[in-house]
Amino acid sequence: MSLNLKKGVSKQSAYNLRDPNLDYEAAHTLSIIVDNESGVLARVIGLFSGRGYNIDSLTVAEVDPNGHKSRITIVTTGTPKVVNQIKAQLNRMVPVHEVIDLTLKGKAVQRELAIFKVVGNGNHRVESLRLADVFRAKVVDSTLKSFTFELTGTSEKIDAFAELMVPLGLKEIARTGIVALLRGDNSN
Amino acid sequence: MKQANKITGAEIVIKALIEQGVDTVFGYPGGAILPIYDELFQQKKIKHILVRHEQAATHAAEGYARSTGKIGVVFVTSGPGATNSVTGLTDALMDSVPIVVISGQVPTFMIGNDAFQEADTVGITRPCTKHNWLVKDTEKLAATIHKAFEVAGGGRPGPVLVDVPKDVQFASGHYTKKKDVDTTFIKKEPAIDLNMLDEVIDRLELAERPIVYSGGGVINSGQSAVHSLRNLVAGTNFPITSTLLGLGSYPASGKNWLGMLGMHGTYEANMSMHGCDFMLCVGARFDDRITGRIDAFSPDSYKVHIDIDPSSVNKNITVDAPLIGDVSNVLNSLNKRWKERGSKVNQKKLSAWWQSINDWKKVKSLSYESSSNVIKPQYAIERLEELTKPYNRFVSTEVGQHQMWAAQFMGFEEPNRWMTSGGLGTMGYGFPASIGIQIAHPKSLVINVAGEASWLMNMQELGTAVQYRLPVKQFILNNERLGMVRQWQELLHGERYSHSWSDALPDFVKLAEAYGIKGIRCESPDKLDDSIREMIEYPGPVIFDCLVEKHENCFPMIPSGKAHNEMILGEQTEENSISDDGAVLV
16 A cells, blocks of 8 residues: 655645744744743743744843842744743743733833944044934944944844944944833833 | 751752652662762662663653652763653653652762763753752752752643752751742642633533543543543533543543544544534643644634643644643533533534444444454454453553554553653653552552564663562564554655664563563464463563564554544545655654
8 A cells, every 4th residue: 555655855844734824923022030040041042942933132131139030031033823832931931930021011111232343534434423423322432443332222223323334334243132121110 | 077957968868858758769870979879778768779771760750650640750870871861851741740850960060071971961951851950059959859849740740850969969968848948939820710611611511512632631630630520521421532641531431432532543533523613622732643734623613721831722723712720620610610500511412413423433443454363463452451451450651553552452441550652752661661660559460562672672671670570561562663663654655664674683582581580472363362361470570572463554543744534544545645745744
């Protein structure tokens, strides 16, 4: 008894059998309160890589030294079903205390900090300083040939500034990734 | 010098295990865990079972845990000891089995230096445990072990690992009692959604074609859940099917039983799943072996999902009504509320539904062609079932065709009697699991239904069985093939049998004799009953080499990428051929 299969393996994956309407992807900003213990970041990251979820941005730092709690802010992209899975999987982890989906919870303040090194002479140099002023970027270091700017804002603002700096001699950027909190007087 | 009230880390480990009520540990000593073994030697409350490979220790602990409802405990040393436990940890994670592995580690000051037998154990086992800990301070050791037991057994159970460096085992520290441990880390179970419960009962009362689909979660939840499930089925007269891991929660002799569902489930179970209008999933997780093709899974049903783990809900299948909570609590509330509302069901439609189900049953999907010359594997299992059922019996299996035949042809009346590797599909699981079961139930008849290929993967455990005089019966369906691989190659890969047979099998009878135990070979159907009786009656371990038909396939089968109503019942035809989409699925 043979099943008359074509040789070789199809490029189609099992997921192509799914309802295409479920595949509407959106970015979500998740704020995750965790115990600040060794390996906690690896656990969270391992969950994302192990289950094939995306990480667009990631920040982490201790926010409650007495309670040993850190806040991890992750921007991830996925269908509503996947994002719900991510939250449920995160909530299952022992050191995870709270997972807040800022995208669903309402308006959130989202900020990123970036440092730009721009090297140039003459007009380029003047123009970069003028644009920095427009963007309210601060000069944090300078040589006769370069400026180092610090800029805080939304990711879009930082993208826009970076784009403008490219023809003016942008050499390097360092970005923190997004940190975010809900607007208003409610905590989370 | 010991200070007041302080004891060594090794003593803390043993003391904490005793406080947790541990009576048995499966393990294998080595350099980095010697202080703990030294303490083990100097006490009498905990019995240690020396396995022959750390993987077997984890499976034995799983067998122990599943057959008792208690938590299994394992000791392994650092490096290779810990890495060998990874398969068992993953198996326990997939099947929600509570085990605690305590691993030795190189001393803290050597961690990261590529010391002898060093491995990043917490790093390696992070994705295959519910949680794990590296304990760097003896003062925190007792509390960590108590937490480990809480995490392993709490919520949806699973494996945990505590990595204890050797200097932490030697150093002194205070003991923390279980009751003094901070429990704020425990995840609280949400309250049952009562509105949702009422909506579910609305649907239940009106259901025309209902089905209950139960899983391992019912067994994990305990006797009360099993009791509630049986009450619900008896009260509603709904048909019930179960996953591989859920077998036994509803008795196989019960009148509403449809047999197992899924890839090798019965025709009536799968057709009922496909055609139902009300599905009550209790403690199961819509695994791909169960659902078949996702977009064609039970298209017309209102789906209720009872699960303690919110991440199981809407993972594979989108359901209409999630009821999050312990199966026992949710089922109790459901039963209670349904009774308050008058215990109504749609009697008339239900009778018609049973009529369809009874027609599906007439297909007799488990039938096979019998033979008087050669032992059919299905026949072997049928006879084993018949002859062992009167005994106080526990069954484990390896993974493959024999496992599916055992699930199809053996009937379980009670939970915790059937131990098999479902989620991970670990060949080599059954033999060590049977050892763990026999340790927990010394007077019971423990049978491991095996294929010869799986069994060889942990055959070194013969030593353990002999050393502890464990009368485990190894019932090997020997087809000299990797039967399930061979079946897939026949169905999917143009009958090209790439590396799916073994040309160098041992003489199992002589192998038994080499260990001083009994070996029985049986190759003819008319001698099978007597040989099985001989196996049962022999007071020690037995290797039963049952030579069966070599090319038998396991049916019914839902081919990959197909829906429940597209089962292959045996003979192949064009329309049930597997598509390219299906071929990439496992």
